[in-house]
Amino acid sequence: MAVCPACGKELPGQFPFCPYCTAPLIGEGREHRKTVTVVFCDVTGSTALGESTDPEALRALLARYFERMRGIVESHGGTVEKFIGDAVMAVFGVPVAHEDDALRACRAAVEMRDALPELGVQARIGVNTGEVVTGTQERLATGDAVNVAARLEQAAAPGEILIGKETLRLVSAGVEVGPVDPLELKGKAAPVPAYRLVSLLDAPARSHASRFVGRAGELALLAEAWQRAIEESRCEFVTLLGEAGVGKSRLVAELLAALDVRSVQGRCLPYGEGITYWPVVEVLKQLDALPSDPAAASSIRSLLRETDAVTSAEEIAWAFRKLLEEQAPLVVLFDDIQWGEETLLDLIEGVAVLSSGAPLLILCVARPELLERRPSWPVSVRLGPLPEEEVEELIGGQVTAGLRERIAATAGGNPLFVTEMLAMAGETDDVEVPPTLRALLSTRLDQLDPAERRVLECGSIEGEIFHRGGVQALAPDELHITPRLAALVRRELIRSDRAVFAGDDGFRFRHLLIRDAAYDALPKAVRAELHERFAGWLELRGGQLVELDE
Structure with a gap:
């Protein structure tokens, strides 16, 4: 279906x-070409189990097993593609990609493994990451990544999880693995590297090892907000907005290092159960204190599950605000609030607006998606790409002139993109895009409205610079090209540029990597058809080229 x-x-x-x-x-x-992570989990010893178990009891056992596996997969944002006999095939990244799909798959695999004893079955699990084709009529993701995941599962011992090399590249900071000899897998010409997944690790802190360049103006704005809070004994509410990798966390780290001030922080999680107040609980644990008011203290204890007393969102917000006021002067950082639930966002706004008589800086860090949910959310600082000269300073003299130029052109002023590509720089002038960045870009594309994504993909056919007329020629049934392009500009995926053709509008991808991600997601047959149609449009418009100033 x-x-x-x-x-x-x-x-x-x-x-x-x-x-x-x-x-x-x-x-x-x-249809799209996507990088996904595939999980296969298969019951071992099912034949012997069938011989020793009554058919009705076996059916009930397997039903519980399938239900539990599906629940685990879906709780981590994955999709069960199909059940094959006693095996479960799950995919992370379909229908919507997440930047941490590989880690979600590993977390699900560990939870699946840990659930097996209570279900009374043994199973083996394989996890692999790679490119597949999705969105086909038959629903299932297809590609070599699926086949290798199945082979890894078959090579695993009962109770063991084997993961592929590409999966490990994406999750290396979040898992502990054990060595496994390269596997001779059916259908593969060469041995396939594999690793035994032992356990999950705590989320690593963001690295700030690279040099800090630019951002003097933004740093001054944040420092001034804290100075006002101190001088006027008030609460300052500042939100720092910017796309992933643009340097928000690094800027905050530089601020806190420069200020001689006590600070606490909490980070919103992208998914999970019972995470509404996760950042608040993190802050409370760092403060290690309770409000002096007994009623407020009772609400905090209830939130921390130290008492059976019942409390409400209103009481929690009030109690938290009272505690922060008593702990002032204080900087309170809430990171990644674009993932925060509405109750948390209401709490943060309430603290910022209603606090009085205490020097507090409520500093929120978010991606632009926050404004899609809360358009009225006040934004104090918008962090854009680094200018060209600061990108050059960030790259430094670590690489050849040719590679430095390619990295600068590809990164589009994004510091994370620069540092990640520098880390993978080799001896040639070829730019290798790390898998973590590919996952991040794929996630941004999947967050688009389908019509907006189609317009972006049509633009990618022309190249880094493209034209409204070319997009219209490739999507003749799309009646709202200009509003779609405007939406993509607002999302900071493209920007207006000088048109090469008279009477047309020109646009440029903000990052060459975004253009490449949009283009690579198109099936090759679709690319070929669109290129042919674009050539026809270009032939008609060739005489309308505008002479550009050098």
């Missing part, structure tokens, strides 16, 4: 739009 490529739900029939999420279902772009 066909599925919607946007929301992943099965379609009850042929429709021009998904009846669940209204995504368009006609035209190019239904």
Whole structure:
């Protein structure tokens, strides 16, 4: 049965739009090439289990097993693609990619393994990451990554999890692995590297090892906010907004290092159960104190599950605010609040607006997606790309002139992109894009409205610089090209640029990596068709080239 490529739900029939999420279902772009992580989990000894177990009891046992495995996979944001006999095939990254899909898959695999004893079965698990084709009529992701995941599962011992090399590259900081000899897998010409997943590690702190360049103006704005809080004995509310990798966390780290001030911080998690107040609990544990008011202290104890007393969101917010006021002067950092639930965002705003008589700096860090949920959220500092000269300073003399130029052009002023590519720089002038950045870019694409993504993909056919007319030629049934392009500008994926053709609008991808990600996601057959159509449009417009100033 066909599925919607946007929301992943099965379609009850042929429709021009998904009846669940209204995504368009006609035209190019239904199929995509995506990097996903595949998990295979198969019961071992099922034949012997069948011989020794009554058929009805066996059926009930396997039903519990399948239900539990599906629940675990879905709780980590994965999708169960199918059940094959006693095996479960799950995919992370379909229908929507997350930047930590590989780590989610490993977390799910560990939880699946740990659940086996109570279910009364033994199983082996394989995890592999690679490129597949998704969004096909038959729903299932297809590609070598799927086959290798199945082979890893077959090579694992009962109770063991084997992960592939590409998976390890994405999760190396978050897992502990054991050595395994390269595997001779059926259908593979060469031995395949594999690793035994032993355990999960705590999330590593963000590294700030690279040099800090620029941002003097933004750093001064944050420091001035703290100075006002001290001088006026008030609460200052500052939100620092910027895309992933642009240097928000590094800027905050530099601020706190420069200020001689006590600070606490909490970070929102992208998914999980019972995480509404996760950042608040982190802050409370660092403060290691309770409000002096008995009622407020009772609410905090209830939140920390130190008492059975019942409390409410209003009481928690009030109690938390009172505690911060008593602990002032204090900087309170809330990171990644674009993932925060509405209750948490209301709490943060309430603390900022209602606190009085105490020097506090409530500093929030977020990606632009926050404003899609809360358009009225006040933003104090927008962190944009580094200018060209500061990118040059960040790269330094570590690489050849040719590679330095390529990295600068590819990164588009994003410090994370620069440092990650520098870390992988080799002896040639070729730029290698780390898998972590590919995952991040894929996530940004999957967050787009399907129509916006189609426009972006059509633009990628022309290149880093493209034109509204070219997009219209490649998507003739799209009636709202200009609003879609404007939305992509607001999302900071593209920006206006000088047109090469008279009477047209020009645009440029903010990062060459975004253009490459959009282009690479298109199936090769679709690329070929779009290139042919673009060549026809270009032939018609060739005489309208505008002479550009050098």
